[in-house]
Amino acid sequence: MKVPLKSILVITPDAAVSQAIGTALGGDPALKVDTKSSSLTQLNGQAVKFAQEHDFIIFDTDPGNEADLRAIEDLAKNRREGTILLALASSDISLAEARKLTRAGVDEVLPYPITGAELTEQLERLGARAVPDTRRGSGRIGRVIAVAQARGGSGATTVALNLADALTGKGGLLHKADKHTVALVDFDLQFGTIGTALDLEEQDSMLKLAQDGTVPDLRFLEQSMTKFTGGLSVLPAPSKFAPVDALRNDQVATIIDLLRQTNDYVVVDLPRALVSWVEPVIEEADELLIVTDLAVPSVRHARRLMDFFKTVNIGLPMTVVLNREHRPLIRSSVHKEAAAALDSKLEFWLPLDDKAARAAVDQGKPLTAVAGRSPLTKAIGHLAKAITKALPAAARVEASR
Numbered sequence: 001m002k003v004p005l006k007s008i009l010v011i012t013p014d015a016a017v018s019q020a021i022g023t024a025l026g027g028d029p030a031l032k033v034d035t036k037s038s039s040l041t042q043l044n045g046q047a048v049k050f051a052q053e054h055d056f057i058i059f060d061t062d063p064g065n066e067a068d069l070r071a072i073e074d075l076a077k078n079r080r081e082g083t084i085l086l087a088l089a090s091s092d093i094s095l096a097e098a099r100k101l102t103r104a105g106v107d108e109v110l111p112y113p114i115t116g117a118e119l120t121e122q123l124e125r126l127g128a129r130a131v132p133d134t135r136r137g138s139g140r141i142g143r144v145i146a147v148a149q150a151r152g153g154s155g156a157t158t159v160a161l162n163l164a165d166a167l168t169g170k171g172g173l174l175h176k177a178d179k180h181t182v183a184l185v186d187f188d189l190q191f192g193t194i195g196t197a198l199d200l201e202e203q204d205s206m207l208k209l210a211q212d213g214t215v216p217d218l219r220f221l222e223q224s225m226t227k228f229t230g231g232l233s234v235l236p237a238p239s240k241f242a243p244v245d246a247l248r249n250d251q252v253a254t255i256i257d258l259l260r261q262t263n264d265y266v267v268v269d270l271p272r273a274l275v276s277w278v279e280p281v282i283e284e285a286d287e288l289l290i291v292t293d294l295a296v297p298s299v300r301h302a303r304r305l306m307d308f309f310k311t312v313n314i315g316l317p318m319t320v321v322l323n324r325e326h327r328p329l330i331r332s333s334v335h336k337e338a339a340a341a342l343d344s345k346l347e348f349w350l351p352l353d354d355k356a357a358r359a360a361v362d363q364g365k366p367l368t369a370v371a372g373r374s375p376l377t378k379a380i381g382h383l384a385k386a387i388t389k390a391l392p393a394a395a396r397v398e399a400s401r
């Protein structure tokens with residue numbers, strides 16, 4: 001069988017780096033590897049020309065260097081459709097730095113040094129995403145937003161559910177033209193409450209998957225999900241007990257993959273336990289939200305979680321959402337310490353709003369349906385708006401090309 005040839009350009013002034021990558025990928029007949037011994041900035045506008053000619057561009061970079069970031073933005077803007085940008089960075093890169101790179105347009109930040117096996121695996125994974133044969137038809141590659149909690153009860157489910165609802169754009173919280181299809185997945189396998197919070201009939205598709213061990217297809221998922229008018233569909237957690245390790249990585253990866261083919265956004269409520277099948281979600285995620293409060297144990301746990309998620313997906317942008325906390329007019333030392341510990345500007349604050357939260361739970365509806373103008377609803381709308389700005393729906397990206 002003839003394997004399609006993929007072309008890779010390695011841009012680095014460091015001969016040791018290009019040699020290591022050449023050795024790592026050498027011998028693979030499906031890859032054509034070119035190297036440019038230069039830095040991104042030294043290439044000036046020329047890098048853009050190369051971006052038109054290669055499937056992958058791998059470069060080493062210093063996220064602290066503004067000129068490098070500008071060069072990456074330029075490259076990302078002018079690349080041909082499907083070209084993937086991979087930045088090599090030392091494995092002790094901070095979250096803020098990794099985020100700068102992904103914001104500039106890098107598709108994946110890879111730790112350097114990297115083994116040949118790891119590099120090939122990443123190229124295969126990203127290459128599969130770059131040539132989305134099955135997705136071309138639908139024209140969608142939905143954005144995956146995973147939601148984690150710093151402690152039990154911190155409000156992760158409230159955020160996941162109401163963010164998913166707000167992302168549809170039907171509650172008037174987004175720009176008028178922004179109407180999206182959104183899938184909400186309750187992967188809190190044992191304690192998931194989204195089904196109850198939306199007053200859904202009990203159904204156990206996720207339990208069936210766990211018991212049968214089958215890999216779901218689109219038809220199975222469509223039959224398992226409840227669709228609301230306005231663009232939201234929901235895959236609830238089982239209503240009966242399932243062991244937390246009952247799902248396999250490939251089943252979870254397929255669920256996420258299928259949903260991103262058919263939706264603009266996929267919002268995932270993660271389980272508290274860091275079981276192995278959480279990894280495919282983190283690998284596929286475009287954004288991770290950590291819901292926490294400012295109490296010291298919560299902040300510490302949030303930090304530990306962020307460090308763990310970084311080991312799974314080094315370039316994953318993470319956003320801290322402070323729940324039950326009013327945005328302060330002037331930041332105290334507590335706020336400053338939390339910002340430093342979490343390596344975050346602390347941009348998103350959701351106020352304590354018992355009235356609205358209670359009404360939503362009691363009526364089994366999202367906040368927009370029961371308290372559209374409440375402070376909590378508005379704050380989640382603000383978060384949704386920021387997410388649509390940072391991660392525009394694929395249809396919108398296509399339109400602006």
Ligand SMILES: Nc1ncnc2c1ncn2[C@@H]1O[C@H](COP(=O)(O)OP(=O)(O)OP(=O)(O)O)[C@@H](O)[C@H]1O
Nearest residue numbers: 149152153154155156157158324351352353354357
């Ligand atoms: N900002 C808020 N103001 C008032 N009540 C809130 C707020 N956020 C969440 N709640 C309420 O707190 C309770 C716990 O919230 P939620 O279920 O979203 O947390 P969680 O982190 O998902 O918890 P669990 O550990 O059970 O998964 C719910 O009753 C919810 O309505």
Ligand SMILES: [Mg+2]
Nearest residue numbers: 156157188193
């Ligand atoms: Mg929850």
